[in-house]
Amino acid sequence: MKNTCKHIEPLLNDYILERVDPSTTLEIEGHLAHCDTCSKALEEYTFLSNAFSKTPEMVPPQALAQHFEAMLLKEKATQEPVISLTNSSYTWKSALRIAAGIALIATAFFIGNSLQKTTGDDQLVTTEKRYNSKEQLASILLIENRSASKRVQGVYNIEDFSEVNSEIITALIKRMNEDEHTNVRLAAVEALGKFYTSEVARQALIDALNRQSIPEVQIAIIQILGNFKEKRAAQPAQKLLDKEDVPAYVKDQVRLQLPNLI
Amino acid sequence: MNTHTDEQLMADVADGNLDSLRFLFDRYHRRIFNFVFQMCGDRDLSNDITQDVFYKVMKYRSSYKGGQFASWIFTITRNGINTHFRTQKTRVEPLDAMLYKIEDEDADTDGKENQAFLHHALQQLDLEDREILIMHKMQGIRYEELGGILDITSGAAKAKAYRALKKLREIYFQTS
Numbered sequence: 461m462k463n464t465c466k467h468i469e470p471l472l473n474d475y476i477l478e479r480v481d482p483s484t485t486l487e488i489e490g491h492l493a494h495c496d497t498c499s500k501a502l503e504e505y506t507f508l509s510n511a512f513s514k515t516p517e518m519v520p521p522q523a524l525a526q527h528f529e530a531m532l533l534k535e536k537a538t539q540e541p542v543i544s545l546t547n548s549s550y551t552w553k554s555a556l557r558i559a560a561g562i563a564l565i566a567t568a569f570f571i572g573n574s575l576q577k578t579t580g581d582d583q584l585v586t587t588e589k590r591y592n593s594k595e596q597l598a599s600i601l602l603i604e605n606r607s608a609s610k611r612v613q614g615v616y617n618i619e620d621f622s623e624v625n626s627e628i629i630t631a632l633i634k635r636m637n638e639d640e641h642t643n644v645r646l647a648a649v650e651a652l653g654k655f656y657t658s659e660v661a662r663q664a665l666i667d668a669l670n671r672q673s674i675p676e677v678q679i680a681i682i683q684i685l686g687n688f689k690e691k692r693a694a695q696p697a698q699k700l701l702d703k704e705d706v707p708a709y710v711k712d713q714v715r716l717q718l719p720n721l722i
Numbered sequence: 723m724n725t726h727t728d729e730q731l732m733a734d735v736a737d738g739n740l741d742s743l744r745f746l747f748d749r750y751h752r753r754i755f756n757f758v759f760q761m762c763g764d765r766d767l768s769n770d771i772t773q774d775v776f777y778k779v780m781k782y783r784s785s786y787k788g789g790q791f792a793s794w795i796f797t798i799t800r801n802g803i804n805t806h807f808r809t810q811k812t813r814v815e816p817l818d819a820m821l822y823k824i825e826d827e828d829a830d831t832d833g834k835e836n837q838a839f840l841h842h843a844l845q846q847l848d849l850e851d852r853e854i855l856i857m858h859k860m861q862g863i864r865y866e867e868l869g870g871i872l873d874i875t876s877g878a879a880k881a882k883a884y885r886a887l888k889k890l891r892e893i894y895f896q897t898s
Contacts, residue, residue, distance in 0.1 A: 512859040
């Protein structure tokens with residue numbers, strides 16, 4: 461190999477990629493015009509470059525994005541402030557729900573009232589106050605909003621209704637189980653607690669106990685189920701205690717409520 | 723957020739805003755997956771390693787000190803691949819047959835053959851040469867970025883890429 465070739469050949473890759481300046485381009489082309497060795501090298505590097513560029517891009521399996529999302533949600537849950545054991549039952553509430561006072565009073569009143577009635581979704585929608593379907597539709601739209609704060613607001617609005625239709629209950633369950641923000645999930649749990657006379661809401665809360673992996677949400681659910689002395693929750697609660705990945709402070713809350721469930 | 727640079731997004735993640743990681747995942751997961759796939763030729767393993775890369779980005783987010791994000795994530799990926807090869811002591815397997823099946827049915831047979839030969843030739847290079855060629859020639863990573871990933875100057879990256887390409891040419895065309 462001639463000295464000029466030694467200088468030119470290492471430049472051929474960048475020449476193919478058009479990443480050499482005009483004077484170097486002239487120099488390379490001048491050399492190639494009379495050097496068969498470098499011309500052959502250029503031909504082969506070009507061939508390889510084409511083969512590289514034609515390599516098809518693989519589409520990753522869908523599971524990759526799903527796992528990523530699950531991993532992110534789990535990490536976000538652990539990011540939430542740790543609830544201390546001494547005041548664990550209400551720490552998250554105070555942070556989350558400034559309007560909770562009003563809602564809790566309304567809840568207590570509602571429960572007091574509703575406990576005297578037979579339960580069931582049908583009764584829920586046919587109590588003395590007629591529900592305003594337009595407002596409820598607006599609330600459903602709000603809790604499907606892209607903005608998390610609007611979704612929370614939508615859930616709070618729903619809590620102001622004295623009765624709701626099954627569509628609202630379904631929308632709340634979806635928020636509780638699927639929303640990407642813990643705050644929205646917590647607000648939905650609270651709202652479902654308010655509509656506890658609905659068998660669908662009750663069953664969803666019981667089912668969610670083992671379905672949820674966010675500690676704050678687990679605590680909120682177990683507290684509601686404990687308050688209502690929901691016997692059907694005893695088994696899922698026990699199951700939660702057996703799970704290794706459930707944080708100790710959640711298990712403490714479960715143990716605290718367990719006497720109410722059995 | 724989608725107009726932010728990778729570095730701005732990662733700084734945001736390092737500050738605790740994990741939602742920004744979604745944008746980085748969208749931008750990078752295909753690249754990382756394909757890089758790993760070209761290195762190991764196994765779709766499931768590529769899925770696992772890519773998953774692990776993003777797990778590490780998330781877990782070690784506070785160790786991100788503001789350098790080029792692409793360099794950082796490729797460094798994590800390379801470490802993941804190297805760990806796999808070190809612990810499994812496996813050789814690179816031929817690319818999944820799937821690679822060639824996914825091409826258009828009317829794609830030219832010569833093209834498929836060339837890629838099969840190319841992969842075969844790449845396998846005969848050592849890990850270091852193979853990865854630099856996959857990053858540079860398949861992923862289109864420029865010398866400056868390559869230098870950042872390999873922790874060398876861009877000039878050294880250019881020289882390494884050339885030497886690896888020369889070896890590949892010799893293997894492919896048997897011109898040594």
